[in-house]
Amino acid sequence: MTAPAQHPRVIPAIRHVARVVPALLLAYGLGVSPLLAQSDDGGLIVMPQIEGLGLSQGQGMPDISVRADPARRHAGADEDVLRRPDESWVSALRLTDLHYPVQNGTARITGEREWVNFDVYALANDTEEVVQIATIAGINNLPERSRMRVSVNGQELGTRNLTHIEQVGIDDFLVPAGVLRTGRNQVQIELRQQHRIFCGPEASYDLWTDIDLSRSGLVIRNTSDSGRLTGLDGFMMALAAQSSGGRAVSIRGLDALGSEAAIWRDFLVGTFNQALAGMPLVFDFTSYWTTQADTREHARITILPAAESRVRFVIAGDGAVVMVLEVAQATDPQQLLSGINAVSVQDHDKRPPLILPEMDVPFSSFGVESENFSQRYALRNHAFRLPDDWLVLTAAKARIYLDYAYATNLPAGSMLLLQINGTTVRLLPLRGEGGAPITRFPIDFEARLMHPGTNVLGFELFVPGDPPTLPCAANDAPVLHISDSSTLHVPYSPSMSIPDMDLAFAALSPDSLRLNDMSGRAYSQMDILTLKAALARTRAAIRPSILHLISLDDLGSIPTGHYAADRRLLEDAVLLPPPTDALVPQPGMDRLDDPFLQRRVEQRSMSLAFSAGWDAVMERGRWMFERVFPSSGDQLNRWLAEQRGQAVLFQLDATRPDEIWMLRGPDSDMHAIAHAVARARVNGGGPRGQVTVLTRDGNWESWLAPDRRPALLEPWSRENFRAAMGNIVSARPIFYTILMLGLAIISAVVALRLVISTREHKI
């Protein structure tokens, strides 16, 4: 190639000249002037050659102007604008109070006055920032008197009325410079809601506000902040944004790690679930080459096999903040991420505070803060934990010394209920002695309402409207104050245990899951990861336990101990929809509506009456027998027959106290199950006893076998004998009563026989 080399500087020189030439006109000129085209030998090409191609007249004119038009590849400006990346996004709020229901990324806050806590990840900045809250309030809310007050790290940002009724609306709150710190920040939203028509506890149930978590949080401007996002804190912000609304976080290239992939998968799922509060994170494992999701990705993790391991953060081609893990063979994941402080266990990992028996424990020491109630209805649940070997089955009493005060002249029917694990132990009428502090008010309750592990102390306040048919008066004055100086005394217990899945459930960890050949029929790989994510939320502080994931086809693998659980009933519990009132006749209803009932009764023969009487006697006998020898599985099956839910947990074999078996319904949502698991492990109220059904509304219904036998975990001694023996006898009181009675009778017979025999005249 000689010619170009001889004129290397021609190009720039001519370019300057050529810029003034209207390219399209010339191109058009070329296009319509085929005579300018040349043949191979340099001669002019005449159109008959084209005719030789078989074209009709007027066809086949080479039109290079179209082909060479530089605009032909260019999308219109309007279309291009549509594809432009968003200018801003939000570092989304992470709801730390798991007891509020969350659905599709929206948290529903019900009641007159609630304080809702969130985490938000941020980068410290010396300029003002904006926190936006997206809400929609129920139609019963009176906007003029319903409002939210937002604070960040204890500093109030402002108050807005809850005016968004018909559709989700966004309120902005300015965050002064210096308030936000890099990393986790605490956001609290106080919601005050008032009914527009009624007043009272019933009206309080109708008050709600939804907070759209995916659209609420710290506003991040792409233009100004993109450079600062390439670090761990920026990644955590993006991770919060990505995972809001239950969206999955992509992990790319995990398969490239070959046999080490499983180790890394479990580590990443566990680590980031422990690092980020709120709903469990959901992960999606993809290859490197993917299609764009419906909504823009904010964060992901990309794994690259490398010779040397390192972690870095980049803004990827789609704008997502990416944690890039370059992984050499045999790298310890823990070691690689050890230098990154934020990817560490956070506060939400803590189990409920532990209370020691035989001492007055102030409420403040297990997280109950002093609170003024000004609402008509309130429910507060506070989880605490008792030692794993604490057990009281006797009538021993626990005692609360309650420090509280309530307003004078409260409406009739005002009351405060104290609850232990959902059972009301005391009703305190809020009448008569109002206006003055009441200190150390003793409330005794049966300690057997508590159990080892997580328990829940609850306060439920009712203040009727006065009148209930008008909106409540605008009055923020407190009607009740409960002080954190109140105490709880838990009685002594010898070191004992009783078969119960509660402890095994609390000890579950991501490593606890066990699969068999048939597990895949009921649990996808993603289901398992979702469950692992939930279990990663709290670390096992006690002995490790096992969760067997079983399918409906594998019910035979569940060890049932001496309980004869009916397989069909087990299947029905997760297969059948919950019964509705319309389809289930209420007891006695048929009699009321049956005009022929009286005639039938009259015609009933004496033999039938006798038969019915005999049945009643037999039923009574069975009832007695079951209490004396309660090993029959009939009670379990009767209970199972009434249960409907999305998952069932079993621990029927008392010889395997560290293992739980889980059966899920085919149409169940693993995210809902995982959320219920995570919530129960933090807030209590989780699985107990031998069989537990997770209902479709997220509650745990448990069956406790009547023949559970407590075991003493320490040597018998004079100090523990009474309490331990009391527990053992209390577990099966009728059995032991009859046993003792039997022994007494036998002893009496023997004694009588002895007396008689010694007095017999011997010849």
Next chain:
Amino acid sequence: MNRRRFLASGATFGAALAAGHAPALGQARIAQQARPVWDSWMAAYLRSDGRVVDTLQQEASHSEGQGYGMLAATMFEDEAAFRLMYRWTEQQLALRPDALLAWRWLPGQANAVPDRNNASDGDLFYAWALVRAAARFNDRSYLTRAAEIAQALASSCIVPMPGASDKLVFLPAAFGFRHDTHMSVNPSYYMPLAMRDVAAATGVSALAACAQHGEVLLEEIARDGLVPDWVDISERGVTVSEALSQNAGYEAMRVPLFLIWSRLQQHMAVRRMASVYERSLQPGREAPTVVEPLSGVVLETSADPGYQALAGLVVCSAGQGLGALIPPFSADQPYYPATLQLFTMFAATETMPECVPL
């Protein structure tokens, strides 16, 4: 991190290398793992009759698009889609007495092919797709057709370079680009790998020679700046086009892509473009699409992921790190950038497996 170590480290993971990091095996892997990408592309741009639609250009179809689509079908081992596109192309665009294809098909018109001129890049990719299909789908009839096209290209579109008769030039078409004083040449029509593969499979050595001369030509052009969309070649040498686009725009952006695909990552044309992208490309923002060749000033940008993907690969080819700023594939963009995004994936998979999207 030395990128050569990517493969080495991939080898240490054993199965991982066999699974996807060796270029030879990468295609099989991509056919499986990136199948959603292909499905998305087909759903957006491939009609049920086998016509590849350029949504931006009045729903027209081009021999280029048919060739691109058929090549992609071979990469994804989708014989059904390949046959569909092949049949439509043969029926609708193979209208010329020679073996070449008419360059454009217009829907909704009495005469769907008013211009029966060809487009040599479309013919080249069409032939390349047939060559690959012959091997992939074990059908030698494709090779016969490819040979016909290669012969026709050699006779109609490969001509001696003005002032250097021992060099060959790849004309954009059989007609219309040879003028009294010069030839109009589109540098992005050179795809050295395709030319060599077709030459090797069909025995038409002129294509291989043209590929070699084309690489030199591009090197000469890139010596002074970015490779523009069009150049004029005359007795005086290579100059910017007087009549056609002088910018490094939508046409020329394929030059570095095709060179990388042809394992010519160190080519001057690639380095030039990489320096511009490194300077101007912002992750997650719009990518440069039209650049002034000498100053490197960005004249136009686009938010289409395909252009960002291409730029990401070019930048990666010049860097030392692992991973590229390539966004996920999106069918929510015009046919052209979407197809370039497919090609970016092919090029990276075959030649730079370390340039996976981050």
